[in-house]
Amino acid sequence: xxxxxxxxxxxxxxxxxxxxxxxxxxxxxxxxxxxxxxxxxxxxxxxxxxxxxxxxxxxxxxxxxxxxxxxxxxxxxxxxxxxxxxxxxxxxxxxxxxxxxxxxxxxxxxxxxxxxxxxxxxxxxxxxxxxxxxxxxxxxxxxxxxxxxxxxxxxxxxxxxxxxxxxxxxxxxxxxxxxxxxxxxxxxxxxxxxxxxxxxxxxxxxxxxxxxxxxxxxxxxxxxxxxxxxxxxxxxxxxxxxxxxxxxxxxxxxxxxxxxxxxxxxxxx
Numbered sequence: 635x636x637x638x639x640x641x642x643x644x645x646x647x648x649x650x651x652x653x654x655x656x657x658x659x660x661x662x663x664x665x666x667x668x669x670x671x672x673x674x675x676x677x678x679x680x681x682x683x684x685x686x687x688x689x690x691x692x693x694x695x696x697x698x699x700x701x702x703x704x705x706x707x708x709x710x711x712x713x714x715x716x717x718x719x720x721x722x723x724x725x726x727x728x729x730x731x732x733x734x735x736x737x738x739x740x741x742x743x744x745x746x747x748x749x750x751x752x753x754x755x756x757x758x759x760x761x762x763x764x765x766x767x768x769x770x771x772x773x774x775x776x777x778x779x780x781x782x783x784x785x786x787x788x789x790x791x792x793x794x795x796x797x798x799x800x801x802x803x804x805x806x807x808x809x810x811x812x813x814x815x816x817x818x819x820x821x822x823x824x825x826x827x828x829x830x831x832x833x834x835x836x837x838x839x840x841x842x843x844x845x846x847x848x849x850x851x852x853x854x855x856x857x858x859x860x861x862x863x864x865x866x867x868x869x870x871x872x873x874x875x876x877x878x879x880x881x882x883x884x885x886x887x888x889x890x891x892x893x894x895x896x897x898x899x900x901x902x903x
Contacts, residue, residue, distance in 0.1 A: 643686065647676040649701070650683050657694035657843040658836065659687050666702030672755040672787075673711035674729065681733045688740060694847045694902075695839035696740065698763055699747040699832050700756075706748040706772070707756030712781065727786035730755060734762035734788050738858070741851035743842045747835035748772045748823070753811070758787040761796060764854065766823040767838065768814045769831040774822060777809035795861065797821055846884035847902040 639655035649662040661683055663670040687693055700706040710730070718726065737744060737759075746752075746763035753775045760766050760774070768774075776789045784790065785806065794802040797820045805812060817823045827834040842850060852875045860868035879885045883903040891898035 643683075645679040645683065647673075648679045648683050650686060652690060652693065654692055656836075656840050657692050658839045659690070659693050659696045660832070660836075661687070661696060661698050663698075663700045663707055666700075666704070668711070669705035669708035669751060670700040670702070670756070671708055671711040672730070672759070673714045674726065677729050677733050681736060684733070684736050684740065687742075692902075693742060694843035694850070695743045695745065697745050697747055697832065697835045697839055698737075698759070699835070700749060703750060705751040705756065706746070707753075707759055708751045709754030709756055709777075710787070723783075723786070730758070730787035734759060738762045741854065742847070743839065743850055743854070745835045745839055747831045748774075749831050753777055754785070754789070755787050758785060758789040758792065761792040761822075762788065765838070766817075767831050767835050768817060768823045768826050770814055770826055770828060772814040772817070772823075772826075772831075773811050774814075774817050775809065775811040776806045777811070779807065780809040793822075844900075846882075846888050846898070846900045848882045848884045849879060849888075852879060 639653055641652040641654065643650040647663065647665050649664045651660040651662075653659070663676065665671060665676065687696055715723070715726065743765070744763040746760040746766045748760055748766060748768045750769070750771060751773050752760045753773070754777060757774045757776055776785045776793060778785050778789075785793075790802070790806060793805065797805070801820055812820075812822065814823065814826045818826050825834070856872045856875050860871055863871065884900045887900060888898045
């Protein structure tokens with residue numbers, strides 16, 4: 635990311651960087667000594683950071699990663715959860731689900747750059763992103779049953795939608811780890827990267843950021859909304875969103891640029 639256009643915001647547990655020149659934000663979970671475990675404080679900071687991203691003009695893609703080489707996020711913070719009452723546990727799950735839903739609903743492309751462990755809440759966080767890139771050493775899983783609990787931040791639902799019911803049952807029931815090559819084979823990740831996964835995510839984010847931001851947002855909406863619909867209503871929804879594109883300046887600019895054989899200058903309007 636270009637240093638001459640960089641803005642950095644530091645939280646207690648998160649680092650948020652904006653490359654205004656490229657239109658890309660980089661959000662790093664920054665608890666490496668705790669393997670970036672997700673506690674209540676980090677989740678609330680993550681929610682605040684997502685609001686910051688959403689309100690910043692010109693951000694067209696977000697990369698989410700973890701500090702250090704060992705973990706993207708090794709799960710929710712077990713030390714914090716151990717003494718929860720049932721009501722406290724449900725409230726903690728509600729917090730995680732709210733934040734991850736907020737991430738999933740961002741009207742920009744969100745890329746998870748997974749380095750090392752993405753277990754439990756970490757796997758759930760990655761699955762709330764639009765595209766997952768994994769390093770060759772990445773390890774995924776929902777090991778909650780080994781602790782006597784189940785996934786609480788959406789893992790039972792998003793994993794099923796990504797890999798199917800039978801494979802999701804097998805992974806959640808056993809609590810086993812899924813290495814990067816298998817994660818690619820079963821459709822949990824989009825690509826396994828040889829080399830620096832964050833750099834690969836930046837290249838992907840920058841390529842997306844060059845496209846019409848309104849079109850990317852509407853395409854994301856069509857895919858996410860349509861996934862839970864039958865084909866006919868899903869096609870109707872896509873048709874409506876396609877029509878909405880023609881009310882945007884980006885559509886006029888994109889088609890004019892194509893016909894004039896020049897690069898488009900998208901404004902997000």
